[in-house]
Amino acid sequence: MKRYAILVVLLVLGGFAAGCISSGTSTKTSTTQSNEPAGYTIINGTKIYFNELHFYMYGMKTCPHCRHMHTLIPETFGEDSLTYYELVGNDTNDRIFNELSRLTGISGVPAIGITYKGKLRGVLEGEFNVSATPQIVYQAIEHSGILLEVGGRWYILPYNDTKSQAYIEQLYTIFVKNRLPKVNQTSG
Numbered sequence: 001m002k003r004y005a006i007l008v009v010l011l012v013l014g015g016f017a018a019g020c021i022s023s024g025t026s027t028k029t030s031t032t033q034s035n036e037p038a039g040y041t042i043i044n045g046t047k048i049y050f051n052e053l054h055f056y057m058y059g060m061k062t063c064p065h066c067r068h069m070h071t072l073i074p075e076t077f078g079e080d081s082l083t084y085y086e087l088v089g090n091d092t093n094d095r096i097f098n099e100l101s102r103l104t105g106i107s108g109v110p111a112i113g114i115t116y117k118g119k120l121r122g123v124l125e126g127e128f129n130v131s132a133t134p135q136i137v138y139q140a141i142e143h144s145g146i147l148l149e150v151g152g153r154w155y156i157l158p159y160n161d162t163k164s165q166a167y168i169e170q171l172y173t174i175f176v177k178n179r180l181p182k183v184n185q186t187s188g
Helices: 002-014 064-077 091-104 130-142 162-175
Strands: 040-043 046-049 053-059 082-086 111-116 119-125 145-150 153-158
Touching (some): 064 082, 082 091, 091 162, 111 130, 145 162
Parallel strands (some): 053 082, 119 145
Antiparallel strands (some): 053 111, 111 119, 145 153
8 A cells, every 4th residue: 555655746746857868859847936935844744944954966068957957956946956077078977977887877868866864865867847846755754765766767775775875875976965876795
């Protein structure tokens, strides 16, 4: 039953995602923008504070979806809510993005990591409805992990699983530290 509930949640969240993928096809989701965030939202009794959210994005200045997210995230959550890593003409960011692709299967941009209170809670491929961010964070917290969206499919990487922990640490290094992760000699 719990697996069914997780699947339903992920399918609903999947409706929020759209993106710019490497093949050049794209889907666009309309976003509804309210006035400035009130500071927090409550989801099933859990307060999600907007000033505790931070977004890390790998993108390309030539990608309209990247430009849209680069504008929309700060407009919605504040000027300091986004750290942006340009891929065009930046070999370091390109190498890091290629490692992200190898680890997750993410092949398109924007590729966005979401942290809440400094902890990675979501990794998404493509443009998405930023008003869904509190729900994404809430679901990640409820499942004690991070939500990973690749190619329209949602996965949960639980913090309490040894194999997932290694991936989460690598994803944290890629998004938050903007570095290539150290290769774990024991993983396989």
